[in-house]
Amino acid sequence: MIGKIAWKNMWFKPLNTVLSIVLLTASVAIISLLILLQKQFEKQFSSNIEGVDLVIGAKGSPLQLILSSVYQMDAPTGNINYGKAKVWMKHPFVKTAIPLAFGDNYRGFKIVGTTEDYLKKYDAKIESGTLFVKNFEVVVGSEVAQKLNLKLGDTFLSSHGDAEAGEVHEEHPYVVKGIASATGKVIDNLILSNIESVWAMHHHEEEAATTEEHHHEEVHNHDEVHNHDEDHEITAVLIKFKNKMGFVLWPRLIAQNTDMQAASPAIEINRLFSLFGIGLVALQYLAYGIMLISGISIFIALYNTLKERKYEFALMRVSGASRLQLLLLVLFESILLCIVGFIFGTLIGRLGLYYISTSTEADYKMSFNPFEIAFKEEGILFLITIFVGIIAALLPALKAYRLNISKTLSHA
Amino acid sequence: MIQTKNLLFQYNEKTQFKFPDLQCNAGETLLITGMSGTGKTTLLHLLGGLLQPTSGEIFINEKNICTLSSKKLDHFRGQNIGLILQKAHFISALTVAENIELASWLTNKTKKKEKTKELLSFLGLESFASKLPNQLSVGQQQRVSIARALINEPKLLLADEPTSSLDDVNTKIVGDLLAELSQKYKAALIIVTHDQRLKERFKNAVAL
Numbered sequence: 063m064i065g066k067i068a069w070k071n072m073w074f075k076p077l078n079t080v081l082s083i084v085l086l087t088a089s090v091a092i093i094s095l096l097i098l099l100q101k102q103f104e105k106q107f108s109s110n111i112e113g114v115d116l117v118i119g120a121k122g123s124p125l126q127l128i129l130s131s132v133y134q135m136d137a138p139t140g141n142i143n144y145g146k147a148k149v150w151m152k153h154p155f156v157k158t159a160i161p162l163a164f165g166d167n168y169r170g171f172k173i174v175g176t177t178e179d180y181l182k183k184y185d186a187k188i189e190s191g192t193l194f195v196k197n198f199e200v201v202v203g204s205e206v207a208q209k210l211n212l213k214l215g216d217t218f219l220s221s222h223g224d225a226e227a228g229e230v231h232e233e234h235p236y237v238v239k240g241i242a243s244a245t246g247k248v249i250d251n252l253i254l255s256n257i258e259s260v261w262a263m264h265h266h267e268e269e270a271a272t273t274e275e276h277h278h279e280e281v282h283n284h285d286e287v288h289n290h291d292e293d294h295e296i297t298a299v300l301i302k303f304k305n306k307m308g309f310v311l312w313p314r315l316i317a318q319n320t321d322m323q324a325a326s327p328a329i330e331i332n333r334l335f336s337l338f339g340i341g342l343v344a345l346q347y348l349a350y351g352i353m354l355i356s357g358i359s360i361f362i363a364l365y366n367t368l369k370e371r372k373y374e375f376a377l378m379r380v381s382g383a384s385r386l387q388l389l390l391l392v393l394f395e396s397i398l399l400c401i402v403g404f405i406f407g408t409l410i411g412r413l414g415l416y417y418i419s420t421s422t423e424a425d426y427k428m429s430f431n432p433f434e435i436a437f438k439e440e441g442i443l444f445l446i447t448i449f450v451g452i453i454a455a456l457l458p459a460l461k462a463y464r465l466n467i468s469k470t471l472s473h474a
Numbered sequence: 475m476i477q478t479k480n481l482l483f484q485y486n487e488k489t490q491f492k493f494p495d496l497q498c499n500a501g502e503t504l505l506i507t508g509m510s511g512t513g514k515t516t517l518l519h520l521l522g523g524l525l526q527p528t529s530g531e532i533f534i535n536e537k538n539i540c541t542l543s544s545k546k547l548d549h550f551r552g553q554n555i556g557l558i559l560q561k562a563h564f565i566s567a568l569t570v571a572e573n574i575e576l577a578s579w580l581t582n583k584t585k586k587k588e589k590t591k592e593l594l595s596f597l598g599l600e601s602f603a604s605k606l607p608n609q610l611s612v613g614q615q616q617r618v619s620i621a622r623a624l625i626n627e628p629k630l631l632l633a634d635e636p637t638s639s640l641d642d643v644n645t646k647i648v649g650d651l652l653a654e655l656s657q658k659y660k661a662a663l664i665i666v667t668h669d670q671r672l673k674e675r676f677k678n679a680v681a682l
Contacts, residue, residue, distance in 0.1 A: 063579045067565065074567035373563040380524070381622065382552015382581035384545050468524040471559060471634075472515050 064387060068394040078363035083403045085356030090407020090447060092349035095414045096342055097439040102430045104335065107133070110247050111327040113158075113183045115309050118142065118150060118316065119298035124325035125334060131162055131298035132327050134172055134248050135426050138164055141295040142322050150316070155308035156301055158183070163260040163296040166220035166231060171206045173220055173236070173253045175260035175296070181242060183300070184249040190214060191240035197259045200236045203252045204244035212238050220263070234263055261294050356403070357450040360396050364458040375462050376470040389463040396455030400447045408440065475500045475662040476521065476630050481530035483516055490528070493517050494680060498662040500629070503653060506666045507673060508682030514666045517682070518634050521664065522555050523547050535629050552581030556623030556661070558652075560635040562615035564607035570594070570618050571603040578625045586625060593621040597651065613644035617651065624655055631656050633665040637672055649675045 072079050110132055119127040120140030129136035144161070151159035160183060163175035174180075178193055181201070191214045194201055202212050212218070217235040221228035236255065244250055301324075303309055309326070316324040375388050412432040419430040477497045484490040491513035498504040508514050519525040521532060523539050532539050534554055542550055551557075564573045571594065575585040594600045597617045602610055610618065616636060623631060633652060637645040649672055656663035665672060673679060 063576070063585075067568065067576070070567040070572075071565075374565050377563045377565070378576070378580065379548060380522070380551065380557045381577035382548055382626075384548045386545075387580070468519040471524065472519070 064391050064394055065398075068391055068398050071395055072398055075363070075367060078359075078367070079399065082356055082360045082363060082399050083406065085352055085359055086400060086403025086447065087406040087410060089349045089351075089353035089356060090404050090443065091410040091414060092352070093346060093443055094408045094411035094440055095418075096346055096349070097436050097443070098411070098415050098432070098434060099418070099430065100342060101436055101439070102434065106247075106428060107331050107335075111331060113302050114300045114327050115303045115306075116301040116312055116324050116326055117298055118147060118301060118322055118324045121317075121321060121323045124323060125330045127298065127323065127325045128327045128330040129334075130164075131300065132248070133426075133428075134174075134252065135428075138297045139323075141297055142299075144294045144296050146320060146322065147296060147299050150301070150312075151299055153308070155303050155305040155312075157304040158302045160300040161257055161296045162298045162300065163257045165260040165263055166222055167226065167228070168218050168220050168236070168253055169210060170226040171203075171210070171251060171253055173200065173255060173260070175255050175257035177257070180254065180300075181249070183302075184245045184247050186242040186245050186249050188240045189243040191238070194239055194254065194256050194259075197256065197262050198234050198236050199239040199259075200253050200255045201240040201242055202238055203242050203250040203254075205250040206253055207238075207241045212241070214238055214241065231263055234259075257294075257296065353447070353450055357454040360399055360451065360454040361457070364392060364396060364455055368458050368461055372462075372465055372470050375465050376467045379465070379467045380471075385463045385465075388465070389459045392459035392462050393452060393455045396451040396459075397448055400451035404444055404447045475502075475535065476664070477533045478521070479531045479533075481517070481520060481532065482528045483513070483520060483525065484528040491516055493520075493530075493682070496664075496680060498630075498664055500660045500662055501657050503656065503663040503665065503676050503678055505673065505676045505679035506664060506682065507668060507679050510668065512682040514668075514682060515634055518632055518664070518666045521630070522557050522632050523551050549581065552577070553626055554629045556626070556628040556631045558616070558619050558623050558631070558633040558636045560638055562607075562612075562619040564615070564618070566606065566608055568606075569604050570599065570607055570610070573607060573618070574622045574625050577622045581626050589625060590621070593624060594618075596655075597621055613640050613647070616640060616644070616648055620648070620651055620655065624659060624661075627659050628661055631661045631663045633663070633667075635667050635669065636665065637667065637669050642671065645669070645671045646675075 114132060117127055117131050119131055119138070120142050122139030126136050127139045130138045147161065150156070151161070158179050160177060160179045162180070164172060165175065166173045181188070188201060189204070191201070206212065216238045219230050219232055219235050221230050236253070236259075242249065301308070313324045313326065316322055378388060379385075415430050415432040419432065423429040475498060478493065478495055480495070481493040482490065493513070496504065506514055506517060516525065520527050523542070527540060530540075537550070539547060539550060565576065568576065571590050574590045574593065575587060578584060578586040578589070591600065591603070594603055597620065599614060599617060599621070602614065607615060607618065631652070636652070637648055640648060652663060652665070653676070665676065667673070
């Protein structure tokens with residue numbers, strides 16, 4: 063009954079109520095969005111670096127190297143010589159070394175030249191069909207197959223580089239030989255071929271490029287003629303060590319002795335998190351600021367109506383209500399507001415995440431799950447919201463508790 | 475039903491009220507009259523347990539209410555005393571019927587829906603049951619507050635200037651209802667007023 067009165071009172075002054083709820087909703091939405099975003103972002107990032115201790119690639123920004131080779135989110139730093147990379151790939155410290163060669167894309171999905179190990183690293187199985195064996199045979203990731211509606215035996219023409227609208231290579235159509243199982247990792251959004259396919263496509267390009275300007279060479283960082291296998295180029299190598307000493311020694315060794323670099327995904331991703339961690343913290347402060355304002359707005363609304371409502375309170379006392387019941391009534395009204403605000407906030411936060419997810423999906427092939435519930439973090443957020451409600455209502459509730467009925471009624 | 479002894483209330487050193495001993499039995503009506511400033515409302519609040527007397531005793535149903543704790547007094551008041559005020563106040567967010575049911579819920583944790591309907595129809599207000607109190611006229615509001623005061627079948631009905639803001643027609647209606655209902659529910663009725671129209675209607679009066 064107290065709850066019902068509180069609920070009815072809440073909607074008796076809808077403007078005050080709506081203002082408080084809108085503010086609460088905004089702050090809860092921002093915070094829950096940040097909670098989910100951060101949690102899923104970190105999970106996605108760390109799940110993809112499993113099994114990669116070090117990445118070898120062309121000199122440049124180590125973060126860029128990691129983002130491009132592990133997450134397929136950035137342009138590659140350049141190419142490295144396959145022969146020189148092989149020296150390290152065959153080192154006794156190494157357990158597995160997966161070469162990656164980027165070249166073309168098909169409707170925005172990257173075609174990556176690699177080996178079977180790449181599929182194994184992501185625990186991806188060939189769900190139907192077979193692995194690529196010959197040149198221009200590909201295995202497509204589950205998302206790619208689904209989105210582009212690719213089936214076994216389908217053929218397609220690739221476009222050059224990262225851009226969907228790049229120059230189309232008409233000479234060598236790719237043929238879909240296999241479809242990989244879904245893993246929830248970047249591989250779902252890739253088209254995989256053997257490395258030789260990329261080289262073969264490349265070789266053609268070279269010939270064409272000589273007649274045009276040499277802009278391809280800049281992009282691919284060519285400086286040698288491609289006669290021997292050893293002179294071919296790849297983009298990066300993902301290394302997993304047998305001997306963890308390599309993890310410590312190699313970055314320096316490689317940087318000093320070769321024109322390549324070795325970067326640790328774990329370190330770079332930590333750096334990335336701490337970089338935009340500052341932004342997240344700032345946003346979080348902003349959201350808590352809004353929550354403070356909504357607390358003040360609840361306080362003002364309750365306090366202002368107290369003057370007109372003191373007759374109601376006196377009347378309830380006359381009808382047999384105890385002081386405590388009045389205290390609870392006022393607290394309840396505030397807490398109800400907070401619960402409504404929290405529910406709206408978490409829903410709108412998820413709606414926001416859904417929209418962010420659709421855009422990151424399109425731009426980075428990375429999606430977020432808006433239906434996840436972060437029990438611990440959101441539980442804490444719920445308690446904070448309720449706490450704000452209690453604090454805001456404390457003074458008005460105490461005033462109701464200490465109301466002098468006789469005085470109130472004689473001044474009526 | 476109600477009896478007072480040597481009731482004294484002191485606001486401060488200069489203002490104090492000494493009240494004559496009163497007695498009013500079930501079904502009887504007692505009018506308390508007097509000029510303003512003679513402590514009429516103070517006496518009513520004392521009788522209703524809204525104020526604690528400086529000294530003296532009040533017995534309602536053989537129980538001295540001056541010795542009850544605040545929480546017990548709240549409960550006792552809800553159960554045994556019906557209060558009708560000069561100006562009718564309601565929980566404005568609740569409907570007429572809900573306002574009346576609330577009074578029964580606050581004392582007994584039950585909503586007397588049937589009883590509410592019965593009282594409202596007795597008062598000729600059944601069609602207003604689901605309206606908000608603010609949508610009613612002043613006279614109608616005063617009748618609703620009578621229904622609310624009676625929902626728990628109190629032993630004592632206290633009315634503070636119940637007719638001061640009403641016209642002659644409504645004054646007669648309210649006066650008749652009060653007399654009739656206190657008879658029906660066997661309640662002692664005490665009316666504090668300076669309204670000449672009521673003085674003519676109820677003969678048993680004490681002047682302060």
